Amino acid sequence: MSAVRSKICGITCIDDALAAVAAGADAIGFVFYAKSPRAVSAQQARAIIAALPPFVTTVGLFVNAGACELNETLDAVPLDLLQFHGDETPEQCEGYHRPYIKALRVKAGDDIAGACKAYAGASGILLDAYVEGVPGGTGQAFDWSLIPQGLSKPIILAGGLTPGNVADAIAQVRPYAVDVSGGVEKSKGIKDHDRIRAFMRAVRATN
Numbered sequence: 001m002s003a004v005r006s007k008i009c010g011i012t013c014i015d016d017a018l019a020a021v022a023a024g025a026d027a028i029g030f031v032f033y034a035k036s037p038r039a040v041s042a043q044q045a046r047a048i049i050a051a052l053p054p055f056v057t058t059v060g061l062f063v064n065a066g067a068c069e070l071n072e073t074l075d076a077v078p079l080d081l082l083q084f085h086g087d088e089t090p091e092q093c094e095g096y097h098r099p100y101i102k103a104l105r106v107k108a109g110d111d112i113a114g115a116c117k118a119y120a121g122a123s124g125i126l127l128d129a130y131v132e133g134v135p136g137g138t139g140q141a142f143d144w145s146l147i148p149q150g151l152s153k154p155i156i157l158a159g160g161l162t163p164g165n166v167a168d169a170i171a172q173v174r175p176y177a178v179d180v181s182g183g184v185e186k187s188k189g190i191k192d193h194d195r196i197r198a199f200m201r202a203v204r205a206t207n
């Protein structure tokens with residue numbers, strides 16, 4: 001099995017971004033969703049990305065953003081990958097002609113295999129916890145046994161991951177990548193660099 005990749009999401013400052021990269025994160029995520037305490041402006045994200053060394057994937061996260069708002073962000077911010085975390089249809093996701101991942105908030109009975117087929121153009125599918133009324137960044141894990149084997153897309157596992165449970169999550173799910181936000185924070189939007197390092201050590205120990 002190839003090494004599991006990692007994304008640290010909800011990055012709001014240069015120091016946290018550099019700490020994530022130094023710890024070995026493959027990608028960092030920026031939340032462009034105003035209702036989140038982790039939300040950043042295009043200017044903030046641009047400044048953080050300008051401070052990054054090469055070979056770090058930058059991910060822009062949107063929740064049902066309008067085309068105008070999303071295109072303005074794309075014009076201002078050098079994003080490598082889009083993450084659609086709302087109810088965006090496959091057609092809407094495809095409409096930006098950029099690599100993207102689609103997030104699914106998982107609850108019992110969801111047809112995850114069908115969703116992987118529906119979002120045929122996605123680079124990957126991010127599986128996150130379903131919490132009524134909260135689109136993401138919940139800090140809640142979901143029942144990983146709900147994830148079927150043999151899905152047609154690379155799976156990014158998210159939702160309540162921490163330095164303490166990520167190894168078990170990888171052993172059980174064998175995802176392409178893991179994604180974390182709250183589990184490596186001091187407070188919403190402020191990352192704890194020791195927890196980032198502990199999380200990345202735990203991921204590397206499975207590789």
Ligand SMILES: O=C(O)c1ccccc1NCC(=O)[C@H](O)[C@H](O)COP(=O)(O)O
Nearest residue numbers: 009036136137138139159160180181182
């Ligand atoms: O992080 C947020 O605040 C957020 C808000 C609205 C939609 C999505 C959001 N985050 C998406 C992510 O990719 C998070 O990393 C993912 O939901 C996992 O979060 P956590 O459970 O805190 O690790």
